[in-house]
Structures are given as structure tokens and as C-alpha cells.
Amino acid sequence: MLYIKCPHCGMRPQIEFSYGGDATVKRPELNKEISDQEWDDFVYNRKSLRGKHLELWQHLSGCRQWIKVERDTATHEIFKTFKANEEVA
């Protein structure tokens, strides 16, 4: 079970969180004309990276904040966690 540092609450076990997918995906702006391809990329197409990956988790059974977690998908090593509005360096 992963041990995730919530930037708001501290170290918490994985069971308190739910996974939210790739954190680098940006939702297209509202009311903007976009191509089918762009929309498909946003809704469906994911890379399924092996290695360092920036992903979203929600601290569901804690502060309920969505956070960004930089994690190695192969080793599960967590390098850093960020608040939702924090810039990822």
C-alpha cells in the first residue's frame, strides 16, 4: 500500500485516496472550437507511461483536496506531491 504525502495533511496511507489519472491532461477551454482529434486526445488518449508520471489523486477520506503526485509507475516511488494549484517544477 502506497504512503502518500498529502500537501495539506501529511503522510497518509493509500486507502484514504482515490486515483484520478494523468495530471498533465488539460481540459480544453469552454466554448472553444476544437477538432475531433483534440477532443479525443483529451477524453480518451493516455500514454500509460512506464516511469515518472504526474498523476492526480483525491484525498477522499481526508481533506478532500485533489492533489498532484509525481510517481514512478514501475517502482511506485513517489518523488514529490503538489497542491492542486501549485506549479509543478
Add this chain to the structure above:
Amino acid sequence: MSQDFRLENVGSINRDKKLSFKFNGKKYFGYEGDTLASALLANGVHLVGRSFKYHRPRGFFGAGVDEPYAIVQLYRNNETEPNIKATEQELFDGLEAKSVNCWPSVNFDIGAINNFLKIFLPAGFYYKTFMWPKSFWYKVYEPFIRKAAGLGVASTKHDKERYEHKYEYCDLLIAGSGPSGLSSAYAAAKNGAKVILAEDKPRFGGSLLTSDVNIGNQSGKDWAEGIVAELKTMPNVVVKNRSQIFGYYDHNMLVMSEKVSDHLPKTKKYHPNKRLWYIRAKEVLISSGSIERPIVFGNNDTPGVMLSSAAKEYLKVYGVLVGRNPLVFTNNDSGYETAIEFKKHGVDPIILDSRKNPTSEIIDEAKELGIKIKNSYVVVAAKGYKKVKSADIASISEDKKKLGKIENIKCDCICVSGFWTPSIHLASQSGNKTKFKEEIDAFVPGTSKQNETTLGAANGIFSLEETLKTSFEAGSELSKKITEKNNQVSVPNVVEKKSSVHDKFWCVPLPAGKNYKRFLDFQNDVAVSDIEIALKEGYRSIEHVKRYTTLGMATDQGKTSNLNGLQLVSEIENKVVPAVGHTTFRPPYTPISIGAIVGREVGKHSKPTRKSPMHAWHEKNNAVFVDAGVWLRPRYYKKGNENLFEGSKREAKNVRSNVGVCDVTTLGKIDIKGPDAAELLNRVYTNAWLKLPVGKARYGVMLREDGIVMDDGTTTRISENHYHMTTTTAQAANVLSHLEYYLQLVWPELNVNVVSTTEQWAGAAIAGPKSRDLLQKLFPNLDVSNDGLPFMGYMEGDLFGVKARIFRISFSGELAYEVNVESDNGNFMWEKIIEIGEEFKIQPYGTEALSTLRIEMGHVAGSELDGRTIPYDNALEGLVSKKKDFIGKRSLQRSAFTAENRQRIVGVVPIDKKTSIPEGSHLVKDANAPLPNPKLGHISASCWSVEYDNPFSLAILKDGKNMIGEKLFVMSPLKNKVIPVEIVSSHYVDPKGERVRS
């Protein structure tokens, strides 16, 4: 039978406490402190079971966790448990055990015929034998396998035992209480670190219990006892025996199974049977020791052949002789230690040493004691079927390829030592890439992957002096980093006998003309010949060889077989062992009860149960409850002998003709506040929200980004910047997360807060033509007329001193209202409604009537919003704004979603107006079409229409828009039904929606 093989005054068993037990129906005696294995051996019982494939007789090979095959079915306190290792099961009074894998009995076993049908079960037998013909599988193969195979029988009864889970955090977790575990624990504890020391056996001390060494002028055993006693007094130390750390998971979380009650005849009151510990450790010290390696020779699975370390343990810990005429077969000095113990206790062993001319202090001692030693000698084959009676032995050439003349010598047990294999399972599970250590022919942990440090024999260090030195150091250094204390502990001086190098010899060649089975994996019956076949057939990767032959699989996880298997593969392949590599070690290290894994989450504890504030009233009034997610909701209120169908029909009818009340507390409720609340709703819902006035509710549908309907519900504008959203019971949690996602990540600029208020409000739906009259009496001071409180209107009122929210919304399609009060007042509200409603013939109604009412109105619910439908499919496209953007809108342009013949909700009525239509049935054009019959749609929900008194269903049907009036067939192969039906509008009752507005 008396305990003929028990020595007097030897071992650490409690001879004052004699215990009786039964094995295969026969009564025996043992002592407190025995294992089932030691007690059986004390009684001269060596035959415990039959092997997995060939049903060969099997005895004891090890003395603890190393045991591959002494597995029994245990009976305890009127319960039974399979897969119990006799070497680990502690004896208690009244214990009963039976052999597994034998039928009809361990002495006469029909499956043993497999042993003579060699062609029947070679390598890959899973894949080859039971394949063809296909029709044989159910009738012949499977019943045969079920009867013949398996390592015991699971109980079919409810498990009365209790299992607990515990979460723990510590600085240092130490796996194993041998010399390295005790030293590191002691050093770390002295530095004030929070230490958990876990030992899987009942006794602490590991190898110190059996080795002839001296630490700090005490025997190793006394030193261990002293350290454990001191550790137990320290508040920062948890010392646990009978506790196996069986898995090393991510981020230094390890799981330990503590056997709390297995050694007792019966679990004590308020005690669990087992306790599963989830331990998050800052540092993990693996001091799991090593397991003796077998030497492979002919019939090396015969009962009476066992590891020399096991023979020594039975003698020194339990005072049990595994034979009176032992043969020790060794390639290193460990065999001598066992022989010395035999000799000291009046038994004359013979040592066969594969080495030509070894010398060491241990060997000198054996010689001084007058033990007979034959150098360059090996056991070729064990003789005897159910028990070793003699051994064929021979001299062996220097290159270990040629055998001398075969001689037969009498013996009643063969104690084997092929050197030691470090137990690296935990380190490997942590992700550690192990490395091969040439000097010991075995893998040891490489660079630490997580925060694990491997010590002592587990790390390939077999000198006690070095083990203590490195372990004290590790305990002290690792704890210092955490506690920042540095209380130096001096390492005690050690007296141990020096040993000489072992012989890199592991397998005795077959003598000419002989075809003995030479086993590598004793649990899975994998012999040398099986591996040879696998390689001949082209299997190269060790992972493939493992799966094809089953080498190192199952509960044993290759504890005794792993390295010999690798030696063989590397020899045939002409590679070195590290080039072959080893297979993955997987948790659990030893079998763990399913009960322990499940813990207390069984029965009604498997999920929380949520009850509305009116639950007690429902119970009192004969409600029959149904699970709705985690909620318990009344399905119907039983009157007399009514069944579900009759009761729900009565309740639904009463709603249509008078008034009913339904507990809708379970609906998800989300409180939304902030100046941008309307903007949020406008982006989340498909319809327009910016112009909703205060005091008005609106129905809305929300989509996922892929265009699929996520949920529906009404949201009411309570005040300028305050909205009350309702969701379906099932989606409440998901909708909240969904809103939080967009507010926190996508549109953080929106100034809105959302919070779940599901538990804060109790809700009652009042529905039926007389609901307004009732509402007026509940709130005499309010104007609840059609003008005062129109459809989708909202007002607040005072319900006999209780603040209430009144929404004019309807799920039943009738004139209806929902009244919400704070949860604490829920029951008060409910009783008032029932009391005052009496004059209007009010009846409570449950979820079944609620379903009937919504289905015949064509209102969609979870069965239509099933994660596969878009607004159009549910006839909700009128709610999809063409002007504004919202979540998921872009996806609605997908060609599949705009197809002319897109699926759509319809009503379905049986032609005979009688036959009920099973939910989930398929709709087809031609009931007699050849299979697979093209499916046009499916029945999503069915009811008995109370309005028309005939069955009515909703269906999601291909091209539903153009299908009204068509005649189709409903097919339910599950219920074996074919029903001719007519497709009608989904709005079966009051299609213009006049009642809700009346």
C-alpha cells in the same frame, strides 16, 4: 502407543503437561511445547500423507516453515482447516488431524497408481493430460482431479472465529529473532527506537536454540532468553512470537500474521483467532535466517529422509529421535553437528560426506566422539516404501560423475545437508535485485531497494561472530539516524567452532540401469526428469520452466527446491546459475488464512450500513428492507400475508388514488454556496441555470466528459448564492468528487464551495392527488395552492416548531412534494405526516412502489442511466442546451451519438397483457432466428402498471424513435421465456405530465 522415540530430560517441552491428540483417528500423547510433527515423531509416526501428483508416501522433511509436504487437515473446536503444516502446528489437548491427498487412506492409496503410470503425469501434465477430448473434462478429468488432488478440504460452514486487523507504525521492524534479529533489536531498543521484533515460531532464538555456541559466557540459548526478557520490559519494544511477516509491500509496509489462538484447543473469549498487522516501518531489518538445502538422490522423498537441521531441532528442542539408526548425508560441516548431537544422546550415526578429505574443529570433534565417517561417499537411493529401511550408498569420483560399487546399509532415517540457502523472500519482495554469491552457491540480497537491510544468515553470513558484530552495528546505526541517540552497546564475545568449506555438490548421478525418481520440489512432485523434459521441449526462461513443471510454485514458494532447480537448469543449459536467474518470490511467504486477510469485514460488517432517521418507524411498521448501496430502505410495508408484488401494488395504487409518503432521505444532497454557484451549475448540467430564480427548483442532467449521462436530479435555489443539489442515492459520492475536481483543478477561478449534506437532512416525499390537502394541514400558515407553490417551486415553513424545506417536485408523476427537515427531526416529521395524513388515507410506500410509479411514468433512473446512455437515449435531449457549453457537450457530436437509428427509451407491453417481462431480457425481431439472434435492445426496468393493471417495462431499443407500434419478442434465456410484445411510448401514464402541474 507410548512415546518410544522421546528422550528423557532433553528439549524445552513441558513434560508436566501431557496432551492427548488424534491423527487419522488414532490416539497418541505428546507434551505441551510440541508441534504436531514432533509429537508424531516421538510416537514413531513418519507417514503423514501422500504426494500431490504421484501419491507417494510422504513424511516430515523439515521442522518448521521449511516443511514442503507434511501438510494436514486440522480439526479444532468443531471446525476444520486445510493446508496446515504439521511442523508449525503446536500441539494442544484434543487436537485432531488427518492426512490429505490420500484416498481411501494414507496406508492404502488408490492415487499411488499414478506412481506406476509414469506416462500419466510428466512435466507439463496440467497442459498435456487433461486436454482432450473436450467432453471428458467435466465427466472424467475434473472429478478425478478434484478427488485426487488438493492440499485439503475447505470447510463449508460459516467461520465462527474472529480475525482482527491492526495498523502499526515503528522505527525498526525486525523479521526473525535469531542471533541477528536479537542483536539488532537490542541495539536499536537501547537507542530508544520504536522496535517491533517478530518471530514466526513460538520460541525466540532461531538457530541459537539448536546450535552449540557460547555468547558472553552463556550458552546461545540462555543469551537469547536473556535478551528477549530484557526487550520485553522495554516500553519502546513490541516482541511478538507466532507472528510471521509474510509480505513486503510498497513504501515499507509489511504485513504480519499473528497466530493468537491456533495453539489453544479453543479461542479464548474476546480474543481473535489471528491478527493481521499492517506495519509501516521506517527501517526494516530482515533476519529471516536460512534454510538447509537438500541433496538430490534417488527416492529422496521417502519418509525418514529429512533435513539434518530438522533432525537436530527435533532432538534438541523436543527431545525426539527421528531414528535410532541414522545416516547423515552431507556436503558440509552442518551434517556433523547433527551427528554429534545424535552421538551425545546415545545413538550411533554414520556420516557420508561427499568431500574427499575435509578438516575442521567440528569434524575433529566428530572423530573424537568415534563417529563413523565415510568420505567421498553418497547416498544413491533411499530404500523402503513407507519408511526408510536402508540406503544404497556408493563412493563417488572426484568429478562427481562416477559412482563406485553400490552397497546397501541398514538405516531408519537419512539426514541430509546440502549447505544453506538464505531466506531472501522478503528482500526480494521489496524489489531488491538479488545477487549470486559464489562461495555459498546461493542468492543474497543486493543493493537495498526500499529501507531494508538484510542481516546474518539471510544475507549469507554463516559465522555467528560476524553476524553479531554486523547486526549490533546495523541496529545501532539505523536507530541512531531516527532517534539521534547513541547509547553504545558492546558486542559480546562469541565462542563457536570453525567450519570448513562446503562441497559444491548437489545431485547424485543415477547408477547405470536405475531410474529412481530424484525430487527437486517435494511439494509439487517435480523431479529431475521433469525439468529435463521441460528443457528438451524447448522451455528456456526459468519463469517458463517454473510454470510448465510447477517447480517452486504454490505455498512452498521454492523454499527447499529453488536453488537445486536452478543448478539443474544451469547444468543442462551449460550456464552459470546467476545467468539462469531465479523466479520471482511472491507474497505470502507462507500460507495465510483467508479469514485473517478478510478480518472483521464479514457479513454485515463487509460494508457500513446506513439507516435513515425514520428507520425505527419503518421497522415497527413491518417494512421489508432492501439494500440500496450502503443504505437500508423499506422495499414495501408488509400487511398481513402480502407478498412483495401485492404489497407494492397496494402502495402504488394508493399514491395514484389518495396520498402516499416515501422516505427519500437516502438521496444525495450537496450544498452549493458562492457567487459563482450558478455558473458552476451551468457548466455541470446540460441545461441552462443562469436564470433560475430564488425559490425555484430545476431538473438537471449531468454528463461525463465522454457524453455519457452521469447523474440526474433537481437543484433548488435557496437564496441568491445558495443552492441545494440532489443526486441519486448511488451516485452521491461520485457527484461530489466530480464537482470538487472541476472546482479545484479545472476552474479554480470559480468562487464556489460544495459540501455533502446527505446526512444533515431527512426527506419525505408526499405524493398523490391528496398531497396538497395534506401539505396544507401540515403547514396551515403557508399558501400551498397551485399559484402559491407551483410545480418546481420551493418554500420554507414551520412544521409544528420544526424548520422545514418544501420542494414541489415529483418522481412518481403525481402531484407531489418533498419535505426536508434536519435529520434529528426526521422521525417527528414522519410521524406528523402519518398522523395528519390518516384522514387522506395515507400509506407509506417503499422502493418497489416508487419504482412502479416512475417506470409507468417513463421517468429514468439508475437502470437507464447505466453508464452507457446519452441524453437522447433517455429522451432527455430537450434538456441539452444548444447555446452554452458544458461538461461532455463536445462528445455529443460523435457520429455514433448522432446516428439516425440511435438507441432510445421506449415502453414495452406484452401482447397478452399478462406475462411479466424479466428485467435484463433482450428484444429481438424474430424469436426463431438462428443464433446468435441479433439483439435490438434490452429491458431496463419492469413493473406491473397500477394504472392499467398489466405488465409494463422500459427498454433501451435501437432506433427506438421509429419503433413505436412495432411487434417484437422479449427473450430471456435465463428464465427460459419468449414473450411477444408491443413497443409503446415510454410515457405510459399521463404522457402530457398534467398531474404534476395540477
